[in-house]
Amino acid sequence: MFTTQLCRHLERWSVGSATRFINHNRSVCTSVSVFANKTKQIELTRNRYPGLKKGPYSDLTGQDVDYFSKLLQGRVITDASDLEGSNTDWLGTCRGSSQLLLRPKTTDEVSKILEYCNGRKLAVVPQGGNTGLVGGSVPVFDEIIISTQLMNQIISLDDISGTLECQAGCVLAALDSYVSDSNLTMPLDLGAKGSCHIGGNLSTNAGGVRLLRYGSLHGSVLGLEAVLASGEIVDCKSTLRKDNTGYDLKQLFIGSEGTLGIITAVSILCPQKPKSVSVAFLGCETFEIVLSLFKEAKHSLGEILLAFEFMDSASMDTVRDNLNLTSPVSEFPFYVLIETGGSDGKHDEEKLTAFLENQMSSGLIADGTVATESTKIANIWGLRERMAEGLMVDGYNYKYDVSLPLSKFYQLVDDMRVRVGDLATRVVGYGHVGDG
């Protein structure tokens, strides 16, 4: 049972949910992926990078395991095969050799774990859904893995203010489904939603496809609780939409990748769930047209614009060649996915139709399709969201998630193509234009 749970992450994909105490170079948003002609092998990270040296940390002893076994009755994993899934990242590019995975259920247990580890100088790596694509959620050496998997309780939902309080290990899609009964939605959405944990979303300041509409987590997170390496519990658990008491310390934990502590609970503002959702998929001749469309979409679709994504033809080739997905439009150098949603389906449809007609007649778009039915919407989103999965089929993956000023967004991909030449199977560019 447990093995199944732990290994399920191997079926997961996309960005989002890693917290850890060892810092990584990181960046966000638009992805430039370079695939080398190399067969994938899950080599130990420490072997691949022999220059990496373990810090001045202790080695795990039987006494340590005994301590945790007493603390977490039946929630301590030491079996090597059971640990395999949590030692390996989803992309299969990083593998650690942790001998211990802990599954606390409460903040107090996390506190006791960290206090003990701090006293014993044992390195730890927090792990949420292990859906991250930059290796941040798995050990580099033999760090103890602290999983938030069993910290999955919803604490409260105030359906007037839209404030949800929950533990850090709640899965994003489960939360979305829960608040959906109160006509609310989660303010972030990303491909990994079926597995990623809200605590990991905060720790990595995950943006996702709806950042454009609902803004960053710095705005929608109202409060959080975290445990420092010392075991001290930091309580910033406000549920008020605005709370100006003292410094807003919780903001530091958002995006700090677990380097300041482990997030154990979250309160977050949930916007109204759109009553209707439509998706348009369009072909464009140049990246400049993609940017013009973005500006026009913001202007014409305004408050109903939920997402604006782009992918280039090499990206489309990837999901077509490797996943047998079909493009709903003819061949173009660039494709744009626009999602709209609002409180009145008829109004939304009118706005989207007017926008598309205007852009067709002004010549910005030559081909496109619109979907309002959920299966068709899912198919179109699949082209964009299954990109990481499609790219893995090619082999070893160099993935750069970067934020750049919009006008210089695509230059990086062109430069990269020149730079790597025929060393790579393909160089693809895709991502959230809405993030800037």
Add this chain to the structure above:
Amino acid sequence: MFTTQLCRHLERWSVGSATRFINHNRSVCTSVSVFANKTKQIELTRNRYPGLKKGPYSDLTGQDVDYFSKLLQGRVITDASDLEGSNTDWLGTCRGSSQLLLRPKTTDEVSKILEYCNGRKLAVVPQGGNTGLVGGSVPVFDEIIISTQLMNQIISLDDISGTLECQAGCVLAALDSYVSDSNLTMPLDLGAKGSCHIGGNLSTNAGGVRLLRYGSLHGSVLGLEAVLASGEIVDCKSTLRKDNTGYDLKQLFIGSEGTLGIITAVSILCPQKPKSVSVAFLGCETFEIVLSLFKEAKHSLGEILLAFEFMDSASMDTVRDNLNLTSPVSEFPFYVLIETGGSDGKHDEEKLTAFLENQMSSGLIADGTVATESTKIANIWGLRERMAEGLMVDGYNYKYDVSLPLSKFYQLVDDMRVRVGDLATRVVGYGHVGDG
């Protein structure tokens, strides 16, 4: 000329723009105002509270003034009558006795001022538009006033991403007017917009009436620059919508009231300007109905709901008795102001009409009016926005801006009425329901 500029703040009103190095108890959102039967006198703050003692700071000398005069050629004010306006807060409840006001134009000048003051142990108080209602923008003793009034340059506007960069002394309404030419709007709006500075808005984490729609400044501020007490310039000037590089230190400056440093420049995300705006003003029998309407409005109006404000009958009496304003609806215990705005006027009107008809037929509202014409909209907003001004006519003002869970929002006002009995002219409750 200069006297005029400095004293103009006496015509200003409402919350928003103070930065200072001396911390205050503070809070936000909904206002409970208690007015004592007392004639207003602008007494020196240090005389009113003789228990307050100046910290271990130096006294200003002629040499200090010489230093600043050389640094800020012609932008150093020492004349007592010229200083009067900046020594006094807008409500006329706090008055300091600063002998020096400095008007830097650049971050570098602010840096040199603070470095000098730090070396000489001279206390300072930063001042934006001096529109604050809690005395945070004026000296308590003889602090040097550092005004951002001349730091009013717009640095750049990227109309694709909607990112505005400007100096901290830009007036909010001037920025709104500037970005309006690119079909954008500022993500915050408050009564003091004609005077308050964007730097002060950030320092106090001003919410205002559109927090409901555009979220808090923690989400919409993309970057800032600040000068620490040592003179060190902290550069967090990202203009990217998402930037996960390192800790998000800028967040600490937002709402820290100048205790960490003086904000000198800001980059902020501007949403699309609504193409049409409508305002409804409604009468309600109970506060519970106000909350039910809020929930329904969020559900039915969704993405076009810009503001949801309430005021009680004592608030309405205040603006009617003291400012001769007229209510557009008959008498009720509570009133609600709803503002909507979107990208299609016809759609917005249909949504608002449908919402109001539903609430009328379900009996939640008994009387109401809707305005789409700008003068009528301004008149309705006047009832709510000129509240602080109306209350000042009554005399000395105890003002509590608090955030509470919505369900307990109004209990505080009722409790306060019992507590103060006939000691007060009136106890009124009003504010942003949308803030939570």
